[in-house]
Amino acid sequence: MIRNLFAAALLAALCAGLITAAIQHFRVTPLILHAETFEGEGGHSHGAEAVAADHDHAAGTPEHEHDAVAATEAEPEEWAPADGFERTAYTTLATVLAAAGFALVIGAVSMFAGLPITFANGFLWGIAGFVTFSLAPAYGLAPELPGMPAADLFARQVWWVGTALATGAACLLLARTRAGWAFAVAIALVAIPHIIGAPAAPDKPSAVPAHLATEFAAITLGTSLVFWLILGTIFGKLNDVFAGRSATIPAGATA
């Protein structure tokens, strides 16, 4: 039983994660690499190259010096995957692991709420996941490229998590009941994070050209939608298959 949940979640995450990583490799990462070329001296570059001037570290990172020389050949100050195969491999791995994380979280929600994820409703789970974890957070914190000015990292993470929780709760509520009060509560849950407002980026010029940033925002949101629809659909299909195998009467037709 528990094994079925984990097997379905992880297999679905592997499929969705690998497809998403492929899209990222061809459509998303080139934009990140392109954006990094605009940062120049003083901007943030990826990992080993420089973590300079206006780079915001996670809360708790001690004060430290960054070497401004730091070209690609410079001695790395901190580990980062080398550009090329290694970076792609790490991105693919991270995307698959994040996919597994999302799959297990919606699997847990399904268990707690008593709402099965099936082939029939997997598409809706996917849409709910997209709205909860991609669209609603992006509504306040637009997908960012390296080099774009942004507010304090921890404040943004807190807002991101709070928005996902509130939006997810709204989706769950509407999945359980369509009563009038539920719509009112769901609308409030969705709206409140945006009324509070995401941490505002400092009013600084962006190092990244606008056309790159808009392209990135559109492509990452589109890719996230594809990811979530694949994840929800495959997760549901596998749940049906595993349930059909263990139940005395197989699951209903799902084609």
Next chain:
Amino acid sequence: MNTTTASTGLQSLSISQRIIAGSLALLLGLTLLVGTGFAGDFRLHNGAHDTRHAMGFPCH
């Protein structure tokens, strides 16, 4: 919940089975998401850097 034959796996589970399965999944899932999307450690940050940007996690 555990009456007759189930049409899906979930409906054949008892409440306690669902809570155990859900808790384990939530724990592992959140660990993976924190590790890939939120952790401040520079190795995790740099390794997952492009994924964080691509998936819309706050980064930098």
